[in-house]
Amino acid sequence: MRIVDVCAFYTPRGGGVRTYIDRKLQAAGRMGQELIALVPGESDSMVQVAPNAWIRSLATPTFPLDPRYRYFHSETQLHAALDELRPDFVECGTPWSSADMVANWRGDAPRALIMHLDVFATYPYRWLGKMMDQKSIDRGFDWFWRRLRRLGREYDFVVCANNELGTRTANGGVPNVVIEPMGVEPGVFGPDRRDMPFRAQVLASCGLPDTATLLVGVGRHSPEKRWPMIVDAVTAVGYDHDVGMVIIGEGRDTPRIRKSIAGNPHIRLLEPTRDRAAMARLLASADCMVHGSESESFGMVGAEARASGLPLIVPDRGGMTDQAAGGMGWSYKSGNGPALTSRLRKVLGRGLIAPTRARSELAAADVRTMDRHFEELFTRYESCFARRRAA
Structure with a gap:
């Protein structure tokens, strides 16, 4: 046909x-x-x-x-x-x-x-x-x-x-x-791509020790991705927790995102890459994905994160909710910055990422x-x- x-x-x-x-x-x-x-x-x-x-x-x-x-x-x-x-x-x-x-x-x-x-x-x-x-x-x-x-x-x-x-x-x-x-692409993503020395390098580039939490976000720099909201939430919880974040993407909203970061050394913008092995290593080496868009038609980056063994913090609407289902992550009220900040505080304060990540690693092989x-x-x-x- x-x-x-x-x-x-x-x-x-x-x-x-x-x-x-x-x-x-x-x-x-x-x-x-x-x-x-x-x-x-x-x-x-x-x-x-x-x-x-x-x-x-x-x-x-x-x-x-x-x-x-x-x-x-x-x-x-x-x-x-x-x-x-x-x-x-x-x-x-x-x-x-x-x-x-x-x-x-x-x-x-x-x-x-x-x-x-x-x-x-x-x-x-x-x-x-x-x-x-x-x-x-x-x-x-x-x-x-x-x-x-x-x-x-x-x-x-x-x-x-x-x-x-x-x-x-x-x-x-x-x-x-x-x-x-x-x-997700078969054979590309997996928890076995986790590289602890590389993770330590990424955290060091964020001015943090390897005992800190490494968050990752992936997506184009456009308004519906709500990157400034995520940056504000991560900055707020950073006063109480050692937490760094890398955001991979590009687009017309880059100046606005840089302004929201405003010199915070613990959040870095990275250029997107077509090297799928490099992306798989980066995802697996992070501790949790944070996403802001409730308008994802599927949430491919979420599926890739889940296949990498990552838990997710996602809006309560849209395609990313499917990726965090089954106890593999947490949701917050979509488009609500304070709700995201509160969710991050609870997850970090209660030490929920490590045990959830362990469950996610076991379930990664079953990702569609x-x-x-x-x-x-x-x-x-x-x-x-x-x-x-x-x-």
């Missing part, structure tokens, strides 16, 4: 979506599929990246709010590419304009909308959550709920990667919702892999394609 993934969020400098698509391209051929990622790029090109897997780029404009990204701007251009590629199944990875373009394509292939973005948690819930309850926000943004319901009727599947997003989307009246959790996700997803697609062809 030839699958074309129309992925507007793909960029070589991207984060979780790029990791997901790259792994899917590698896995497709082994699983008997032919996969083409159709992405916005600098120029038109078609590059084979694995057996039976290609990246097809369309020349597109730069996204004004983030120059790392480009966007599909022409429905005619996108439809011509789909006509050329002749897919048996089409995926679309965003509920924005490219979802309409894919829905309007006149080909007869079945299609799935992949919710790589939790629009409500990323924008209106975050912007208005301190002033209005969720039901009131939903009523005010009913125009977007109507859009999602229409897309749900036009697509064979609306694929959500976490339970909270899937349940909320279905309860909002969107049809054809399925929950298909993603996963991306290949398991792709096997289930492709099986779902094949069944839908077979039904469509028989009809």
Whole structure:
């Protein structure tokens, strides 16, 4: 079966979506599929990246709010590419304009909308959550709920990667919702990557002894990740506990994050790396992950942390809640800085990280892999394609 993934969020400098698509391209051929990622790029090109897997780029404009990204701007251009590629199944990875373009394509292939973005948690819930309850926000943004319901009727599947997003989307009246959790790259992350001398070096770079607690955060520097809130909370508990933190990422919010750190020597910003072994060592060598975004569609960095044996401190909404489930971490009221500070104080003050980390290390081998996700997803697609062809 030839699958074309129309992925507007793909960029070589991207984060979780790029990791997901790259792994899917590698896995497709082994699983008997032919996969083409159709992405916005600098120029038109078609590059084979694995057996039976290609990246097809369309020349597109730069996204004004983030120059790392480009966007599909022409429905005619996108439809011509789909006509050329002749897919048996089409995926679309965003509920924005490219979802309409894919829905309007006149080909007869079945299609799935992949919710790589939790629009409500990323924008209106975050912007208005301190002033209005969720039901009131939903009523005010009913125009977007109507859009999602229409897309749900036009697509064979609306694929959500976490339970909270899937349940909320279905309860909002969107049809054809399925929950298909993603996963981690197999064989990359694990507690055995823990490097105690390296951990001591990282803590020393934070001006702390190796007896201190090392926290880690991973994600792009954008407002929905709430890094200043995390920095403020870690700084506050640092008056009572030896605690350091490294934050791995980049983005347009970097100046704001640096300002919130304001010379605190115990918190460091690190550049992202594409060296997966180096990332696996860093995660396993930390003691706990702290995350601030309630808008994660899956929470891949959380899954990677869990596969590394780390406990997590996460918001009580969004994809990261699934990663901290089963006694592998703690939650706090999303978007609430004092609640995060209180949770950190309790966890550190009661010495909860070490025993929770021991349990997490034992459970790390059971973390779901991306290949398991792709096997289930492709099986779902094949069944839908077979039904469509028989009809």
